[in-house]
Amino acid sequence: MRIAVVSDIHGNRTAFQAVLADLRRMAPDLIPHGGDLADGGPGPAEIVDQIRDHGWPGVLGNVDEMLFNPAALITPLAAVEQIAAATRETLGETRLAWLGGLPMIQTHDALALIHASPETCWRSPAFEASDTELEKVYQPLGKPVAVYAHIHRPFIRAVARMTVVNTGSVSLSFDGDPRAAYLLLDGVQPEIRRVEYDVNKEIQAIRDRKMPFADWLAKILESATFHMPA
Numbered sequence: 005m006r007i008a009v010v011s012d013i014h015g016n017r018t019a020f021q022a023v024l025a026d027l028r029r030m031a032p033d034l035i036p037h038g039g040d041l042a043d044g045g046p047g048p049a050e051i052v053d054q055i056r057d058h059g060w061p062g063v064l065g066n067v068d069e070m071l072f073n074p075a076a077l078i079t080p081l082a083a084v085e086q087i088a089a090a091t092r093e094t095l096g097e098t099r100l101a102w103l104g105g106l107p108m109i110q111t112h113d114a115l116a117l118i119h120a121s122p123e124t125c126w127r128s129p130a131f132e133a134s135d136t137e138l139e140k141v142y143q144p145l146g147k148p149v150a151v152y153a154h155i156h157r158p159f160i161r162a163v164a165r166m167t168v169v170n171t172g173s174v175s176l177s178f179d180g181d182p183r184a185a186y187l188l189l190d191g192v193q194p195e196i197r198r199v200e201y202d203v204n205k206e207i208q209a210i211r212d213r214k215m216p217f218a219d220w221l222a223k224i225l226e227s228a229t230f231h232m233p234a
Contacts, residue, residue, distance in 0.1 A: 005113050006031070008197075009187040011038025011153035012065070012173030015045025015091070018209065019174045019184040020054070022201035030188055030197070036110050038153035038171055039065020039119035042103070043091045044221065045175055045206070046213040052099045064106040065119040066126045066154065071095065072104040078126055083233035086216040109145070114192050116145035120154040131157040131170070131179075138168045149192055156230075158185045158196045169194045175206075175225070182228040 008027055013020050027035065037060050042048030044067065055062070069076045070084075071092055077084065092100065108125065110117040120128035121141050129137050138161060142150035151169045157179040158172030172185025183198040207222045215221065220233045 005033050005191065007112055007115055007189045008032040008035045009038055009115075009117060009151055009153075009171050009189070010035060010060075010174060011119070011171045011186070012040040012156060012175060013037075013042075013045075013051050014040055014067070014173070014175040015042050015048040015051055016175030016184075016206055017045070017047035017050055018203075018206040019199070019201045020047075020051060022199045023174055023184050023186055026197060026199045027186075032188065034112060035060050036112065036117055037062035038117060038151070039063050039106065039125065040067040040153065040173075041065070042095060042099075043067045043071055043088055046209040046215060048091045048094050049096070049099060052095065052102065056102065061110055062106055063110050063117055063119050064103070064108055064125050066124075068103045068106060069125055072100045076126075081233060083217040083220055087221075090216055111145075111147060114148045115151055115189060116142075116147035116149070117151045118145070120152060125154070128152055128154045131155055131159060135161070135163045138163045139166070142166065142168050149189065149194065151187060151189075151194075158187075160194050160196065167192065167194060169196075172196060176221075177228040178224075178230045180228050182225065 119125040153171045156173040161168045171187040174184045188195045210218045
């Protein structure tokens with residue numbers, strides 16, 4: 005079975021359309037999502053509606069939880085709070101309720117999928133985590149392939165008797181590569197797919213929507229690295 009995992013879209017319609025085109029070429033049998041669908045881009049409602057229309061199963065991301073439950077935000081930042089408030093208004097109650105119904109874990113064949121870790125969608129091993137930490141966190145999922153997202157930096161690691169994969173992100177990449185990323189899993193063989201998209205077009209959409217802290221979001225998209233808001 006070929007499974008594609010698409011995560012951390014963050015309301016980026018331009019990147020998502022490019023990923024959809026690549027998915028049509030790859031023709032996976034199943035496409036679950038890894039959460040963080042809406043907040044952080046100019047198309048939150050459109051992304052949620054497309055995911056629902058496609059019928060993709062998926063898991064709860066921390067930003068999804070922050071949208072329907074503002075009290076869940078661990079480290080409040082004015083930029084994050086203002087962008088989230090605008091996103092909530094755009095999404096409306098029905099879409100927020102749908103986000104609130106997403107589960108923490110999905111399993112399909114050899115794959116266990118979570119957004120961050122089994123206990124929380126807010127904290128996960130970092131890109132530099134040791135094999136011991138990865139095994140401790142993801143071995144209890146009981147599958148030969150454990151997949152998570154959250155850190156916006158894709159990797160594939162063989163750990164003890166399992167493989168741990170980070171999908172990377174469709175939007176707001178933090179690994180220096182501005183291309184969209186997603187995971188393609190053929191049986192137990194993982195591949196990180198990188199997809200070119202028009203970053204400048206998405207930045208213009210952010211400005212056209214008059215999103216809060218548009219310059220900050222544009223800087224992350226352009227540099228593909230995280231920056232604290234000014």
